[in-house]
Amino acid sequence: MAAASSCIACNGTADEKEEKRKCELIGYEALPEWLKDNEFIHGYYRCEWPMKETILSIFSIHNETLNVWSHLIGFLLFLCLTIVTAMVIPRNGSSSRSSGSSTAYQLGDLVEMAKANMTVALRHEALAACFLLPPSAAAASAALSEDGQQIPTSCPPNTSSSHHHAIQIQGSTGNTAATMDAAGTGTTAADPITRWPLFAYLGGAMVCLLTSSACHLILCHSERTAYVTLRLDYAGIAALIATSFYPLAYYSFLCDRALQRLYMGSITAMGAAAVTASLVPAFQAPQLRPLRAALFSCMGASGALPIAHKLLLYGGTAPGAVASAGYEALMGALYALGVAVYAARVPERWAPGRFDLVGHSHQLFHLFVIAGAYAHYLAGVEYLKWRDVDKC
Structure with a gap:
């Protein structure tokens, strides 16, 4: 680490920039007050680097490298979870393996469900032919599944002339999968349980992880940049906590709309209040670290x-x-442990300067956040299993 007396190594004259002078990492004592946050981390700081070099420092080693990458990888993880959830988890309870058991939500079902969806699509295409082709052609038409088996279309003889006749497409199990009328309107056996609360939570988690990663990457650029990115970081934390309540409140009180609105409205109001408080400049003062931890902890504890x-x-x-x-209890324990580590600033408090690059409290806090957020995702999946079977 280069020892520097100030943090303007990259902001010299034009000649110095033309010579591509390298940005230097400096010590805690050389930092301006707005960058001083943890006195137990002694070195490897970036300070007022140009934006280009600041962004490219994502590929270099400094005391924020693991903070950036831990939540960036977490963001990609939750992006994948969102895509897989949209593809794998069925939209209603009709695909449960038995009437008394919950719907299967394993990732290994992706291929099986994709084939089933393809078969349904072929059935619908064959059904459409019943209305578009002449009666003789419609009677002879049939669709083939991927494995070569014939899919009956159940076309009635008067399909081409009837505009209101309903046709039921029978699945391989004999249960009615869908009902289509001549106008092309489909109805299912039961209304699907909406998925938006779970996807709202996944969105909140991704916002939190992405804003955190961006904040740790570029806040060193300038005091103004630090102010803006820290506000976004706090807003992301509030978004994660608030949206975490949505699956809990929506699915738990699905049969009581008044309680559902009460809990969802309350956490939304608390999240807005937390974001508003975060906009106060004094809120970022290092001595208010316990207050910041307490504010968001109280939101979660509610x-x-x-x-x-x-x-x-x-x-x-x-x-x-x-x-x-059970998953929510695990989530709470992980979040609480992460907040305790963050507020206490351990282990760097016990050995100042030894955890500058790897193992300091903020890095551990990030890992606890990702683990807790994933535990809550598993809770959301349990809610869908429950409510897809036990509807009001």
């Missing part, structure tokens, strides 16, 4: 009330309510 209420209502009758509460 989730204990709807969880307890859910268990009181369904704990003895709905295994899904208990399973989701």
